[in-house]
Amino acid sequence: MMMSNAYLVNNARAWVKRKNGPDKVIRIVLDLESKDAELCYRLFTAYDEKPDYMGRILFDVQGFWIYDGDILIVAEQEQVAKFIINYVEVL
Secondary structure, eight states: OOOSSOOOOSOEEEEEOOSSSOOEEEEEEEOTTOOSSSEEEEEEESSOSSOOEEEEEEEOTTSOEEEESSSSOHHHHHHHHHHHHHOOOOO
C-alpha cells in the first residue's frame, strides 16, 4: 500500500533548532532497503568529514512517524519529521 502524501525522495538537509546547544544541520537520506516501515529516512550530521549517524525516522502507511534513535529530543524529532512531510523538490 502506498502513502498518499508526497514525501522527500532525494537526499536533503534540514536546519534543526536546538533548545540546548548550537543549532544543527542534518542530512536526511531515504533508505530504500529498509523493510521496517513504509518509508524510512536515515539521519546524519550534514557537513562533517565523517558524518555521525543520528538515527532514523520511520513512516507508516497512514503517515504516522516514529524516531528510532537516542540523539534527537522530541522537539528536534518533530522538526525533522515536519521537514520531510512538507519538503518540496526543486525542479
